[in-house]
Amino acid sequence: MISVAIMAAVVLTVGDSLIETFGDVTTGWVDQQGRIEEQADTRVTSPFGLEVTASSTVQVTLTNDGSESLGMFDDWDLIFEVQESPGIDVVYLTYSSTTPPAAGAWAVQGIYLNVASSTAEIVEPGVFNPGEEMVIVANPSPSVVTNTYDRVTLVTPSGIVTKVIVRILPPILYVIDATDGLVYRYEMDGTFLGAESLDAANANAMGITASSSLFWTADLIDDQTYKYTSDFSLSATATLDAFNSDTSGITTDGTSIRVVDASDPKAFKYDMDGVYLSKFSLAAQNKDAVGVAADGTYIWVADASDALLYKYDLTGTSISELSLTAANTDPTGVTTDGRNIWVVDVVDAAVYKYDMDRAYVNSFSLTAANADPQGIANTPQ
Numbered sequence: 169m170i171s172v173a174i175m176a177a178v179v180l181t182v183g184d185s186l187i188e189t190f191g192d193v194t195t196g197w198v199d200q201q202g203r204i205e206e207q208a209d210t211r212v213t214s215p216f217g218l219e220v221t222a223s224s225t226v227q228v229t230l231t232n233d234g235s236e237s238l239g240m241f242d243d244w245d246l247i248f249e250v251q252e253s254p255g256i257d258v259v260y261l262t263y264s265s266t267t268p269p270a271a272g273a274w275a276v277q278g279i280y281l282n283v284a285s286s287t288a289e290i291v292e293p294g295v296f297n298p299g300e301e302m303v304i305v306a307n308p309s310p311s312v313v314t315n316t317y318d319r320v321t322l323v324t325p326s327g328i329v330t331k332v333i334v335r336i337l338p339p340i341l342y343v344i345d346a347t348d349g350l351v352y353r354y355e356m357d358g359t360f361l362g363a364e365s366l367d368a369a370n371a372n373a374m375g376i377t378a379s380s381s382l383f384w385t386a387d388l389i390d391d392q393t394y395k396y397t398s399d400f401s402l403s404a405t406a407t408l409d410a411f412n413s414d415t416s417g418i419t420t421d422g423t424s425i426r427v428v429d430a431s432d433p434k435a436f437k438y439d440m441d442g443v444y445l446s447k448f449s450l451a452a453q454n455k456d457a458v459g460v461a462a463d464g465t466y467i468w469v470a471d472a473s474d475a476l477l478y479k480y481d482l483t484g485t486s487i488s489e490l491s492l493t494a495a496n497t498d499p500t501g502v503t504t505d506g507r508n509i510w511v512v513d514v515v516d517a518a519v520y521k522y523d524m525d526r527a528y529v530n531s532f533s534l535t536a537a538n539a540d541p542q543g544i545a546n547t548p549q
Contacts, residue, residue, distance in 0.1 A: 209236045210328045218332050221339040221547040224311055224506030225268055227380060227422075228320055228332055229283050230302045238296040238324060245323040246274045248308040251316035259308045267423055268464035268506070271309040277422050278303050278440075283380060285403060286395070286440045303380060305422070311507075312336045339505060340547040341519065343512055344376040344385060347540040351376065351383075351400065358519070358532025364400040375418035375459065375501060375543035377425070383545070386418040386427050393418065393425065393442050406442020416457055417501065417543065421464035428457040428469055435460065435467065435484065448484025459501040459543065461509065470499040470511060477502065477511065477526075493528040496520040501543035512544040519544065 211234035220226050226248075232238060242263040250257045264273040279294065281287040283301045296302050304322075312318055313336060320332045340361065341354045349371055353361040366373055366385065373385040373394070381398040391413050395403045408415060414431035424445065425438040433450040435457075450457060450469060459470040466487070467480045475497045477490035492499060498515040508529065509522045517539050521529040534541060 210234045210238070210324060210326055212238070212322070212324065212328055212330045214322075214330050214332045217335065219335045219337055220312075221337050221505075223339060223546070224271075225305050225307045226312060226318075226320070226334060227277065228304050228306065228322075228334075229380075230296075230304065230322070230330065232296050232298050232300050232302070235298050236326075237292065237298065239294070240325055241276055243325040245321075246304075246306060247321040247323075248306055249319040249321070250308050250310055250312060251318055252310060252313060257310055259310075261306055261308065267305055268421065269305060269307045271307050271311075274304055274306040276302060277305045284382075284397070286380075286382065288440070303422070314338050337547075341503070341510060342376055342378065342383070342545045342547075343501070343519065343534060343538055343541045344373050344543040345538050345540050346373065346542040348537065349373065350538075352535060352538045354519070354532070354534075358534075360535040363537075366396075366400065367394060367402040369405075370394045370402075373542065374416050375427075376545045377419045377503070378545045378547065379420045379422040384418055384420060384425060385543070386415040388415055391415065393427070393438070395442075404442075406438070408438075408442075409436055409444040409447075411447075412436040412444075417460040417469070419460045419462045419467070419503075421462045423464065426460055426462055426467060428460045430457060433457055435469065435480070448480075450480075450484075451478055451486040453489075454478045454486075458499055459511070461502045461504045463504055463506050468502055468504065468509065470502045472499060475499065477509070477522075488526075490522065490526040492522075493520060493531075495531070500541055503544045503546050505546045510544055510546070512541045514541055517541060 213231045213233050246261045248259045261274040264275040267275045269275040279289045279302045316336050318334045322330045343352045349366045350363040352363045372389040374388045375386050383396040385394045391408045392405045416430040417428045419426050427436045433455045434447045436447045437445045454471050456473040457469050458472040461468045469478045475492045479487045499511045500514040501512040511520045517534045520531045
């Protein structure tokens with residue numbers, strides 16, 4: 169009787185194990201089938217060849233051409249192959265929930281119905297839905313190098329792979345002129361490249377900024393911001409806050425727009441469509457703001473009275489001041505690419521370059537016609 173009981177127990181145990189194993193296999197098969205179906209419905213596309221300028225970050229626009237909604241970006245993989253002399257550095261970037269990402273990280277800058285027009289998503293904010301476009305920002309370490317070809321590989325949790333070849337171009341500086349209403353283009357060494365016309369109504373532009381192949385200016389007289397496409401065709405306008413009526417500079421970090429005011433020493437914040445969000449007061453000494461730059465972490469405001477560059481965090485807390493070089497005493501605009509800072513001077517019609525440690529690097533003179541510079545921007549990513 170004992171042996172029969174033992175045999176029965178063994179049979180039952182083995183039977184349970186077989187049933188459990190069969191259940192595991194079935195569950196695994198169902199999961200695998202689900203992944204296969206998800207992969208079949210997932211399609212993320214990007215430009216095969218992308219040209220960007222050398223800076224600390226690289227922006228890539230992706231399109232959800234599939235039928236699956238995508239999220240859980242912290243489970244995505246991003247690999248950046250950086251061409252360095254004499255070889256290639258393969259860098260795995262970690263996901264960051266904030267922009268701009270730190271070195272060695274990547275982030276989602278925004279999800280849009282249309283990136284070119286900055287039309288924001290409507291359904292399920294933060295989810296990459298079919299038909300939407302998503303801008304990601306990568307900050308590889310080591311950084312990209314001018315005149316090289318790099319590769320970005322993005323892998324979704326379901327295993328869908330998207331690859332983008334990126335050509336790193338030399339950056340360009342754009343200097344706006346208040347007298348002739350033109351935007352002058354320069355290489356970093358000061359080589360003049362040409363000029364573009366602003367819209368006729370934007371005749372009193374004070375400041376210029378750029379992001380994702382778009383440009384914005386702020387107009388002193390009609391108190392509006394003007395948005396332009398990459399070829400400086402007018403795209404849209406937006407009215408500034410009533411208290412922001414003496415604009416003297418504009419900047420964007422790709423997620424919001426900041427406009428400083430010469431009469432009311434404050435930095436006004438707007439969304440990318442120009443809707444007013446908030447403001448903060450500048451430092452007491454920073455009472456004559458004439459230009460502003462932002463990189464998503466810090467904000468720099470130039471002052472015409474004391475020839476200083478004031479550094480703030482995003483909440484408006486004053487952090488430090490930079491004394492401009494002796495010749496750069498009449499600043500009218502400032503821009504940064506996260507590696508360097510450029511300040512344009514209206515009296516000597518020149519652009520001055522500083523590193524991020526606030527040390528003066530060099531300068532170049534503007535072309536003769538660009539005699540009334542009132543703002544500066546670097547090439548949009």
